[in-house]
Amino acid sequence: MRWKDRPELKPNDRARLTGTVAGHANSGGHIQIMISGELFLAHRLIWKLVTGNEPDDEIDHKNSIGSDNRWDNLRQATSAQSTMNSRRRSNNKSGYKGVYWNKKSRKWETSIRMGGKCYYLGGFDDPKDAHEAYVEAAKRLHGEFARVA
Known part of the structure; x- marks a missing residue:
């Protein structure tokens, strides 16, 4: 403008x-x-x-x-859709959106939110594998608002 x-x-x-x-x-x-x-x-x-x-x-x-x-x-x-389209947080330590280290299980874990619920997607030895699970779920649940990076 x-x-x-x-x-x-x-x-x-x-x-x-x-x-x-x-x-x-x-x-x-x-x-x-x-x-x-x-x-x-x-x-x-x-x-x-x-x-x-x-x-x-x-x-x-x-x-x-x-x-x-x-x-x-x-x-x-909606506010929820806009949040789905958010970027990876600056304090993310895994390098992948939706992936975090669980000290207790000693695994890279991933979860995703939809409709006010949090869905646990699993624990993985490799953060890339956890991210692949996140990407698949984001595309399925968030559709056009899915942002995976």
């Missing part, structure tokens, strides 16, 4: 702002834009501009990049 020419601004401000990218990234990486003293998230503004409607729930970025507001990267999603 870019600022259009705004006649109410001083000539120098008009020249400086017209055509520049609107807004800035917030701490979560989403672009926010100040309009008439009120902050708006760019992806929600884009949804409303394109569809003519307020989003029913959340707007999910398919590639999980909050600043990538291309129309083909946006989709409506």
Whole structure:
């Protein structure tokens, strides 16, 4: 989104702002834009501009990049679906989404959530095998919102 020419601004401000990218990234990486003293998230503004409607729930970025507001990267999603599309956590020690080390069993274990329930997928000697089980379950349970990395 870019600022259009705004006649109410001083000539120098008009020249400086017209055509520049609107807004800035917030701490979560989403672009926010100040309009008439009120902050708006760019992806929600884009949804409303394109569809003519307020989003029913959340707007999910398919590639999980909050600043990538291309129309083909946006989709409506529930909070749960948006969570399914989240990236591997930064504190993950296995290197694979959904895979963790269990000291007690001395195995790489994996589980997945769906519909408020946690499904244990098993314990494995190799984290790659645990990840394969996670990927299969994510594709089956999360469908288009499955993110496996």
